[in-house]
Amino acid sequence: MIQTAAATVGDWTARNFRCVVVVEKYGIDFHQEADVLIDEACRQRGLNLEAVLSELQAAAAPRQAVSGDWANISLRELTKHINARHHEYLKLELPRLRQRLDRMATRHGERDGALLSRLHAVYCGLQEELELHLHKEEMILFPVINRYDSAAETGYPIGAPPFGTVRNPIQMMLREHDGATDALKQMRAITRDYVPADYACANFRAVFASLEELEADLLEHIRVENEFLFPRAAELEKALLG
Ligand SMILES: [Fe+2]
Ligand SMILES: [Fe+2]
Known part of the structure; x- marks a missing residue:
């Protein structure tokens, strides 16, 4: 827990990327003012310290399991x-992190250029794949699964989906999960387990922390789909359609 009175802008923004967003919203430059106490930065702008702190506290809170x-x-x-x-988490976080990584590539080019360009490339590939992946699940796979679930409850007869069997899109989703898991492993290797260099600024630290949070969330997301949703959906289809 950060001691709010003694915390600098940098202390807050290093926590995660959501804190950077809060600070920027209030026009505080997390680079130039990293060493300025947050209450001083607020006072200079006539901001309500309590309101800013409560937003920062909320943003800094780790995602609850x-x-x-x-x-x-x-x-x-x-x-x-x-x-x-x-x-919903990915739809919010993926573009925000992308924007941040785009900017970091220009700001930190000299010292960490090689690391950042590799990280950026893997991240962009993952983002594009995932955005399409979410769309396919939401538009094609989940509606069929929901329809099966309703049919099982009501007992109304139901026909096969246009793609024959739910196992077809599931196979595709499983392959895409493997691809995403590989990208996560690559990012972890590139960032050396998300440990920032000693000289890393708050922005860098925040991005690493947010990427690590994204990794944890995505692994859990994939686990729930692979271990529960997909096998249960295939089983239910078999029971309904034979
Ligand atoms: Fe999903
Ligand atoms: Fe998925």
Whole structure:
């Protein structure tokens, strides 16, 4: 927990990328003012310190782990959980991190140019793949799974989906999960386990912390789909359609 009174702008912004966003929103330059106390930075701008601090506290809080009975809740509840917890998070975080990495490549080019350009390349590939992946799940796969779930509950007869069997898109999603897992491993290797150099600025630290958070979230997201959603959906299809 940061001691708020004695914390500098840099202390806050190194926590994660969401804190950088808060600080920037108030027109505070996290580079130029990294060593300035947050209350001083607020005072200079006539900002309400309490309001800024409470936003920073909220932004700095780590994402709480969520556990659920993924083997037994309905498949509609499970797709709803995946959308709300993981897809919405990625839709918000992926473009924000991309924007930050784009800017870092120009600001830190001299010292960390090689690391940043490799990180940037892997990240951009992952982002593009994931955005398409989420779209396919939400537009093609999840609606069919939800339809199966409703049919099982109501007992109404149901036909096969246009792509024959749910196992087809599931195979594709599994391959894409493997690709995303590889990209995460590459980013972890490039950043040496997300440990920033001693001289790294708050922005750098924040991006590493946010990438590590993204990794944890994505691995959990993939685990819930691979281990629960997909096998349960294939099983239900078999029970409904034979
Ligand atoms: Fe997903
Ligand atoms: Fe997925």
